[in-house]
Amino acid sequence: MFDIQEIRSQFSILDREVNGKPLVYLDNAATSQKPNSVLDVCHAYYTELNANVHRGIHTLSQLATEEMELSRRKIQKFINAEHDFEVIFTKGTTEGLNLISYILTQKLQKDDEIIISYLEHHSNIVPWQLLCERTGAKLRVIPIDENGILQLDYFDKFLSEKTKVVSVNQVSNALGIVNPIEEIIARTRKNTDAYVVIDGAQSAPHFNIDVQKMDCDFFVFSGHKMYAPMGTGILYGKREILEALPPFHGGGEMIATCSFDGTTYAGLPFKYEAGTPNVGGNIALGAAVDFMNRVGHENIQKHENALLEYAQRHLLEIEGLKVYGEKAHRTGVVSFNLEGIGISSDVGMILDKMGIAVRTGHHCTQPIMEFFNIAGTVRASFAVYNTFEEIDLLVEGVKKAQRMLS
Template identity: 75%
Template structure:
């Protein structure tokens, strides 16, 4: 991997000071910072060829169209999709999951079953609850252990012809626990005809993704967690599966022919991309993929793994501290609480005064917090630009918070 200081120099915001201190940004599971190449790509689009895509014969429209479709191809290669038209632009993981949930409304029947897990973000819970309310389907939840590990043995008992969808995150946003999705998908394929959706919001920034090898039917992730702009994301779907779904939104771009009597829809991917897309953001997401590929996704993951191991060793030396999911395989996240300190946000506020940005609260994963009997945790999450020296500053800050709050 490139020298860490060289990488850090590519992120202008890392030069900022917060409360008079050099910024330490460790809230990457919420959103990552953006390298200069992404920021410049956004500006370049608006300055040089701002136009709507797919609809114009004039030069600017053609330039914008080519740039956005080139970004789609980059994302196709990034996740190793078979076809570029299996890659749908969305606003993020949440919209991708909701797209599938809405499209299944006409497919599911009363008493059909959807399986999710205890480790899901709200965006992989609520859309399925709404779908069940619309259709009469039932939601089943894979339980977890005290270590945050899913008890996937229950799948052998649950999978049947009633199972229509299994939707699981690859990495828990709240705990960083890595779920055994390959094993889960193999079980699903062996025992049912259900579709499988993988929430890759917390894995795409850290792992090499191969949706063909994974054999998932859908894979959703967000651009803003992998150095791209907010309001960008991807839903991958197998061609044969996407062709069975009705559109999520109606409007321009997704039309083959529209009359007052009947409307027919465009082919993939445009049938699911109604309206003017986030053109600049989608192009810049392609630039973020280029950035990750230049460093090497595997190199990024290895660097973050070293940071996580170092942080865990150092933080466990603090008396009265609990890491949730401590012994589970994890990626990118360390989630903890200090004994005797009831509100995690108090720790976060003290760290903020020291220029350290972390996340506190339930992390949009309230069932996990309720399982542990807590309101929330302090979450440290890593990216390619983080350093061991920053971890040392965090450890010092946690110790200071502990003394102040006891």
């Protein structure tokens, strides 16, 4: 049984007021709020278990290690990875993408090609540009149409024996558009032996993820967008690929042997987990997975899709309001502007005075904004704890902003 009030009761922050108004938190694509069960796990780690992992023989170290490795196994099941050691703890999506682009350096050479799309976050653009600078490879970009939908005819034209990497997001953070990654992966496999990288930062909080069925080589996501603490994330990589590629960072934990004559590297996953990890955060990421499993992926998707449909329908009743990607398949996000109001942050500031938190600006997707010839948008993004009543408050707030700014 899906009980929205019971779910909301698990998020203490939703009881607070902002500017004298009840908080309406609609900035979940930037970061989600954390349920008490996750916060309790963080507190318990630092008050009951605080110790470094893997290297200690004392009780606290062993208990902390057990809890972090249990979390790894929960995440393995969450994304249906074949092995738990294919799950690498990171600081988030950005670090995961930088890690992949760095370790692939030796696999590319001058005039090889990397394919990304117009819908990418800067974190799935800049690391590949840096890889191109290191290797002389070239970047190809799948264009979008006026609805923000990827033009896969161009993707087919780009694919060739020169293609070494295809990296796209599953869901656009700026527009909420769901990309046809199954089709993209299938076309890539049919025509090339390129590595396939999927940015799951905006899909892991909303979808049931199955990396084996997806058949991607790498999948990355952040914990803080799916009810876990900031500074947590996951890189999934296929065993045979990770074993064949070099490490990212050097230091403690990632070595098998170390001497001044040379160093050998630890096996997976530790080869890619140099240094002291965010132990408490990593354990709490497992608790966030537990929370999502209790609510149920189907319930999460159904509720969030209903919120999106309701929000878009009522926002579009406002004269002069444009929703970007309106006709595309989307999830979790409605991104819009008001005609004649050129600065989205003005709308956001008025909404904030009403206790409504949205995100404004370019959302780290400047190419998308340039395509639509705008400086930014107002973005409302949803999580499982949001309500239809909050959408009503958003709509009334946007109407008030329109009256004030026109």
